[in-house]
Every structure is written in C-alpha cells, then in structure tokens.
Amino acid sequence: MKxxxxxxxxxxxxxxxxxxxxxxxxxxxxxxxxxxxxxxxxWHMTAPLFRVGxxxxxANHTFLSSFGHAAGVAAENDxxxxxxxxxxxxxxxxxxxxxxxxxxxxxxxRVKGQGDLRADxxxxxxxxxxxxxTLARGSRDGVAVxxxxxxxxxxxxxxxxxxxxxxxxxxxxxxxxxxxxxWVGRESVPVTIIGAGGGAxxxxxxxxxxxxxxxxxxxxGPGMLPLGVxxxxxxxPSSPAVTLRVRPLSNPFSVGSVALRAxxxxxxxxxxxxxxxxx
Amino acid sequence: xxxxxxxxxxxxxxxFLPWQVTVLCALGAAVVEPFVPLAAGLLLDVxxxxxxxxxLPRFTIGGALISLVAxxxxxxxxxxxx
Numbered sequence: 394m395k396x397x398x399x400x401x402x403x404x405x406x407x408x409x410x411x412x413x414x415x416x417x418x419x420x421x422x423x424x425x426x427x428x429x430x431x432x433x434x435x436w437h438m439t440a441p442l443f444r445v446g447x448x449x450x451x452a453n454h455t456f457l458s459s460f461g462h463a464a465g466v467a468a469e470n471d472x473x474x475x476x477x478x479x480x481x482x483x484x485x486x487x488x489x490x491x492x493x494x495x496x497x498x499x500x501x502x503r504v505k506g507q508g509d510l511r512a513d514x515x516x517x518x519x520x521x522x523x524x525x526x527t528l529a530r531g532s533r534d535g536v537a538v539x540x541x542x543x544x545x546x547x548x549x550x551x552x553x554x555x556x557x558x559x560x561x562x563x564x565x566x567x568x569x570x571x572x573x574x575x576w577v578g579r580e581s582v583p584v585t586i587i588g589a590g591g592g593a594x595x596x597x598x599x600x601x602x603x604x605x606x607x608x609x610x611x612x613x614g615p616g617m618l619p620l621g622v623x624x625x626x627x628x629x630p631s632s633p634a635v636t637l638r639v640r641p642l643s644n645p646f647s648v649g650s651v652a653l654r655a656x657x658x659x660x661x662x663x664x665x666x667x668x669x670x671x672x
Numbered sequence: 673x674x675x676x677x678x679x680x681x682x683x684x685x686x687x688f689l690p691w692q693v694t695v696l697c698a699l700g701a702a703v704v705e706p707f708v709p710l711a712a713g714l715l716l717d718v719x720x721x722x723x724x725x726x727x728l729p730r731f732t733i734g735g736a737l738i739s740l741v742a743x744x745x746x747x748x749x750x751x752x753x754x
Contacts, residue, residue: 413679414707414739420683421714428718439687439719446688519690521720523727554724568725 433531436515436560440529443516475647479546482642485609485619486547509543509652510535515560518645524568524590526551528651531559541614542651544643549618550651565645566612566620567592576617577637578608586610586620586639592646594621594639600628610639614656675705682712691716691731698735706742709735 411419428435512530521527530536540553542563551565566573571588577596582604584596598604604623611617624640678701685694694712701708713735721729 412705412707413675414701414705414711417679417683417705417711418707418714421711421718425714425718442687449688516720519692520687522691522716522731523720523722523725525720525722525725527720555722562722562724564722564724569727571725 432557433559436527436557440515440560443520443527446516446520471647474644475546478544478548478642478644481622482544482546482548482619485622485642509654510540511650512536512542512561512653513650514648517648518565518592522590524551524565524571524588524592524645525554526563526565526645526648526651528553528561528563528653529559530653531561532556533558536561536653537655539655540653541656542653544645544648544651546643548642549612549614549620550643550645550648553653563651565592567594567641567645573612575610575612575620577610577623578602578604581611581617584610586612592641592644594641596637596639597634598637600633600635604635604637610637679705679708679711682708683715686712686715686719691720699738702738702742706739706746708739709742710739711735713738 424435427438510530512528512534514526515529516525516527518524526542528536528542536553536556538553538556542550542553544550549566551563551568553561554564555562564571565588566586567588567590569588569590573586573588575584575586576582577584577598580602582598582602584598586594586596589595594610596610604626606623606626608623609619610621610623612620619642621639621641623637625638627636627638629635678697682694682697682701685697694716698709698712701712710732713731713733716731716735717729721731
C-alpha cells in the first residue's frame with residue numbers, strides 16, 4: 394500500500410513563507426513600536442533618510458523644470474519668488490507696525506529676529522501629508538510646546554505641538570481642518586481661517602465685508618502677523634457668503650529652516666479665542 | 673520579481689516622493705500584493721502622523737480598507753482559477 398507523506402512544516406513562521414506585503418507590514422509595525430517606545434531614537438534613525446529625500450526632491454524639481462524651461466530660469470524664478478514673499482511679508486508687517494505705532498503701544502514692538510531659535514526642517518510637505526514640519530531641535534535646545542514658527546521671510550507658519558529631547562513638530566496653519574482665528578483686510582475683519590492641506594487656507598466670510606484679492610490675512614502673535622494674502626474670491630451668487638482662498642506668504646514646501654519664538658500663544662486654543670481687537 | 677519590486681518602490685516613495693505618488697504606487701501594488709497598501713499607509717502615518725492635528729491616521733485606515741478589498745478580490749480570483 395502506497396503511503397502519502399505530507400511535507401513537514403516548521404512550527405514557527407519563517408520569513409520565506411511570508412509575502413512581500415506581509416514583510417513590509419512587519420517592518421512598518423516594528424518602526425511604529427520604535428517610534429512609540431523611543432521617539433528620539435526613531436527620529437535620529439530617520440532624519441538622514443529625510444535629508445536624502447529632500448535632496449532627491451530638489452533634484453527632481455530641477456530635472457522636471459528643465460523640460461519646460463532652462464534650469465537656470467527655474468532657479469532664478471525660485472529665488473525671485475522667495476524674495477518677493479519676503480518683501481510682501483515685510484511690507485505687510487511694516488504697514489501694520491506703522492498703524493500700531495503710537496506712544497501707548499510702541500512697547501509691544503520687537504526687533505525681528507531678536508531671541509529667535511533657529512531650527513532646520515527635517516520633514517515637510519508634500520512628503521508629509523498632514524502639513525506638519527519636523528524640526529531638528531527639541532526640548533534640550535529650549536523648544537517648548539506653543540512656540541510659534543516663522544519662515545525666514547518672517548511670515549508665521551504654525552505652532553509647535555509636540556516636543557521630544559532632540560526633535561519637535563510644528564502643526565502648520567494650513568493643516569487640514571485646523572481652525573485659526575485671525576483678521577483680514579484693512580478693516581481687520583475678524584475671521585476663522587481654515588486649513589485645507591497642502592499649504593492652502595480658506596475663509597468663509599459675509600459678502601458685505603468687501604474683501605478683495607490682495608488683502609492681507611493676519612494671525613495673532615505679538616500684534617497682528619501677516620499670514621498670507623487673498624489670492625482668489627469664490628463668489629456664489631446664491632449664497633450670502635464668499636469663500637476667500639488665501640495664498641500663504643511663505644511656501645511650506647520650500648522652507649529649509651524656521652525661527653521659533655515664544656510669542657505668548659500657548660496653543661491652538663488661544664488662536665481660537667483671539668478677539669477682533671488687535672493685541 | 674514584480675512583487676518585491678512594487679513593495680520596495682512603494683516603501684521608497686513614502687520617504688522620497690510626495691504622498692500622492694505613494695498612494696498611486698500602493699494602489700498599483702495592491703494588484704499583486706494585497707498587504708502593501710496597509711503597510712505603506714502605516715509607514716506614512718508612523719513617519720508623519722501627529723495626533724495634535726486632530727485628524728485620524730487616515731492613511732492607515734485607507735490602506736487597511738484597500739488591503740481588505742484587495743485580499744477579498746485575490747481570494748476570489750484564486751478560488752475561481754482552481
């Protein structure tokens with residue numbers, strides 16, 4: 394009588410039995426464990442990868458630009474755009490300061506850059522899908538939750554929401570569904586600025602406010618800080634409200650470093666209760 | 673050879689390419705490797721998710737749903753081809 398033999402199986406799982414997808418899943422779960430148990434070690438481990446990713450993204454941008462235009466023109470365009478952002482931000486800031494400049498409130502003004510803490514950006518959008526910046530500075534360097542992050546142009550970007558020993562995370566104002574109280578236009582109309590992800594922001598406002606393209610949007614800080622300008626007004630004739638599409642003064646996709654400053658804003662809750670009166 | 677390639681490319685895209693590209697890679701990979709969308713979604717959230725944004729870890733959830741659908745389709749196709 395012929396006997397049938399079944400193949401002997403190892404009682405333990407071996408990697409060769411696993412599909413590639415399952416191996417990837419195991420790797421992701423292991424990384425999740427490392428992040429939860431030792432967040433600093435995790436960021437030290439992944440920061441070099443992000444830096445390589447940054448270099449690759451920069452090279453891709455130059456490569457793709459070279460198809461339509463010369464690489465030189467693209468680089469010049471980038472430089473001019475950054476300079477323009479910086480000038481618009483500075484202009485708006487100065488205009489605001491001139492309005493505030495009276496003997497009673499001059500005390501509130503401060504020199505730009507004074508007491509700032511510089512931090513390199515490790516990860517940023519568009520690789521990061523939640524509009525969060527990961528910074529290579531942590532509590533050891535003096536970073537604290539609630540500090541405000543500013544682009545090199547001086548435009549506010551977001552608020553530090555999480556800090557570990559050597560790294561920290563800034564949630565951008567453009568983070569999806571993030572609501573920030575602020576003001577818009579020459580009349581400083583109080584509004585709620587809503588993040589739409591990917592660096593975009595929008596505001597719903599009554600048509601009667603007469604906000605036009607080019608009006609500046611402000612967020613609280615020491616005084617009113619220019620966050621962006623109204624780039625488009627979506628006007629639906631059947632609705633009493635208009636939607637303002639806000640173009641940030643600083644592009645979070647290209648921010649290499651930020652300045653961190655304790656502005657007295659402790660967290661998102663404070664942004665939500667900002668009054669219509671400029672501080 | 674296709675299976676390891678799509679898995680590795682999807683994982684590399686998480687770090688080196690915009691997340692939209694990762695989503696496309698994961699959807700493509702689901703055709704041959706049902707677990708890749710879940711793994712890529714989890715990796716995206718491990719690297720970038722911040723609970724302070726007040727959002728759910730949507731890439732893990734989305735990846736799990738796509739992997740579930742892909743697994744069901746795979747098992748049906750396998751059963752039919754037997």
